[in-house]
Amino acid sequence: MTSARISGPLVPELIRTLPTPELGLHLLASLAGNANINSSNVLRGFETSYGGGYSGNPTEPDLDRLLQRIADAWAWLVSKGLIGPNPTQDQNWSRVTTEGRALAQDPAALLKLHGAERLAGPLDEALTRARTYFNLGDYETACFAAMKAVEVAVRDAAGLANGLTGTALMQQAFQPEKGPLTDTESERGEQVGMMSFFAGAFGAFRNPVGHRTVHFDDPMEAAEIIQTADLMLRIVRRAQKRNGDADA
Known part of the structure; x- marks a missing residue:
């Protein structure tokens, strides 16, 4: 059994000032090259580095605080599934997960984690492909798939012709007063707003090639577009139930 080797201690000022998630990712990068790690070895390594070793004269006056912050960072990494049990060792040993x-050397790691958290809850089943593409890091295709799912759902729920596509489809489906998915019990201003919402969101995000208002390398923005699609699908399902579709 080999013990963990820390790739050099973190700068004390980073430990003092970084938010726990960012500190956690710095710690993760220092641990990624080790096959076996455990929290005790990590903490003792930092204690030795900043505690003056055998001299007994700490180089950092707030040693206890520094160790608490490293412990917090370790706990955060475990909670995010970035550190987990090592199946080849006993329960005292961990490993950096797949x-x-x-993520250890990925400069966008924190954004990717936050984006994934945005999509951690249940989504409409029609967004399964979009979530898969998102998890693979293909954010452009994920957004395209999400809005395609909205287009298909709107057309099916409204019973409109296959040749009707894009914003024209959204406008006809939610046309004030007479659109098949329009809530006729709502005020006209709300009806116009709903039609504009569907047409605007679809027009902005449906065609990544033609619309460059989105930064498709940003996982947070991609997650928010998928969430927008999920909201749109929820509204469509509600309209289906209002129209008597028991399967919606």
Whole structure:
């Protein structure tokens, strides 16, 4: 059994000032090259580095605080699934997980984690492909798939012809007063707003090639577009139930 080797201590000022998630990712990068790690070895390594070693004269006056912050960072990494049990060792040993190794040197790691958290809850079943593409890091295709799912759902729920596409489809489906998905019990201003919402969101995000208002390398923005699609689908399902579709 080999013990963990820390790739050099973190700068004390970073430990003092970084938010726990960012500190956690710095710690992750220092651990990624080790096959076996455990929290005790990590903490003792930092204690030795900043505690003056055998001299007994700490180089950092707030040593206890520094160790608490490292412990917090370790706990955060475990909670995010970036550090987990090592199946080849006993329960005292851990490993950097597969996802942790993928994120260890990724400058966008925190954004990817936050984006994934945005999509951690249930989504409409029609967004399964979009979520898969998002998890693969293909954010452009994920957004395209999400809005395509909205287009298909709107057309099916409204019973409109296959030749009707894009914003024209959204405008006809939610046309004030007489659109098949329009809530006729709502005020006209709300009806116009709903039609504009569907047409605007679809027009902005449906065609990534033609619309460059989105930064498709930004996982947070991609997650928010998928969430927008999920909201749109929820509204469509509600309209279906209002129209008597028991399967919606």
